[in-house]
Amino acid sequence: MNKPKQQNANQPIQIAVINASTVLTDSQVQAAIPALQTQVSRDFAPAWGVDANLNFVPQGTNPPAGNWWLTILDDADQAGALGYHDLTAEGLPIGKVFAGTDLKYGSEWTVTASHELLEMLADPNINLTVFIQNDNTTGRLYAYEVCDACEADNLGYAIGNVTVSDFVYPSWFEDFRPPNSTQFDFGQNLTQPLQLVAGGYIGIFDISAGTGWTQLTQQMHSRVRGEVGTRRERRRTLRTHWQKSHDHATIMKRAAEYRARVSQIVRRAAA
Numbered sequence: 001m002n003k004p005k006q007q008n009a010n011q012p013i014q015i016a017v018i019n020a021s022t023v024l025t026d027s028q029v030q031a032a033i034p035a036l037q038t039q040v041s042r043d044f045a046p047a048w049g050v051d052a053n054l055n056f057v058p059q060g061t062n063p064p065a066g067n068w069w070l071t072i073l074d075d076a077d078q079a080g081a082l083g084y085h086d087l088t089a090e091g092l093p094i095g096k097v098f099a100g101t102d103l104k105y106g107s108e109w110t111v112t113a114s115h116e117l118l119e120m121l122a123d124p125n126i127n128l129t130v131f132i133q134n135d136n137t138t139g140r141l142y143a144y145e146v147c148d149a150c151e152a153d154n155l156g157y158a159i160g161n162v163t164v165s166d167f168v169y170p171s172w173f174e175d176f177r178p179p180n181s182t183q184f185d186f187g188q189n190l191t192q193p194l195q196l197v198a199g200g201y202i203g204i205f206d207i208s209a210g211t212g213w214t215q216l217t218q219q220m221h222s223r224v225r226g227e228v229g230t231r232r233e234r235r236r237t238l239r240t241h242w243q244k245s246h247d248h249a250t251i252m253k254r255a256a257e258y259r260a261r262v263s264q265i266v267r268r269a270a271a
């Protein structure tokens with residue numbers, strides 16, 4: 001009897017990198033993958049004990065079975081139009097990079113790709129939290145997001161000519177640690193647990209306030225509200241409302257139609 005093939009817990013997670021965007025070429029996406037791979041295996045895995053292999057999915061081929069997906073998209077609207085939802089078609093974790101949104105705001109898409117990748121590895125089901133109790137009856141759950149506190153582009157670092165996101169260490173969630181007693185993030189931008197730097201934020205759930213998930217921010221910025229499909233939005237969505245993505249072939253067919261529509265609009269605007 002053949003046993004179903006199972007992922008060994010000690011094996012690296014396999015992640016298919018899919019370019020479904022209209023704003024980046026496949027070669028631009030492919031060029032960033034070695035740096036993302038280096039970040040995961042060299043910098044992230046020793047701190048977090050989770051490693052992954054990134055597998056680029058060329059146009060016209062299907063992502064390998066059992067792979068998680070890191071999908072590069074234009075924005076939340078395109079993600080929905082193509083049929084990308086909360087899980088892959090197989091019901092596995094999916095990370096979404098809204099590269100068009102980044103270009104619009106002048107952010108680096110590779111920093112976002114690194115951010116989404118590392119957060120998917122640290123909390124693939126978007127349901128881990130750390131409880132900080134204030135007293136007998138009150139306290140806050142902190143979202144186990146590893147890039148939000150230090151996500152600003154200018155805190156990122158270069159691997160080759162690709163900028164990747166800074167990320168926190170597990171110690172950042174350990175509130176017994178005094179300031180400067182250990183390293184709290186890879187880039188050493190943070191000096192104490194649960195600290196936010198300029199541009200940083202973290203999701204909190206105040207257990208007695210009745211307000212659900214809200215964001216703690218160092219300074220208000222316009223993108224604090226999570227777009228549809230982001231980790232922030234999914235964290236506050238009941239699991240029973242989570243949807244699987246369409247299968248890759250359907251998505252690619254829709255992507256071709258989407259590209260055709262976009263170029264039609266561009267042609268019309270130019271006419």
Ligand SMILES: [Zn+2]
Nearest residue numbers: 119145147148
């Ligand atoms: Zn995040």
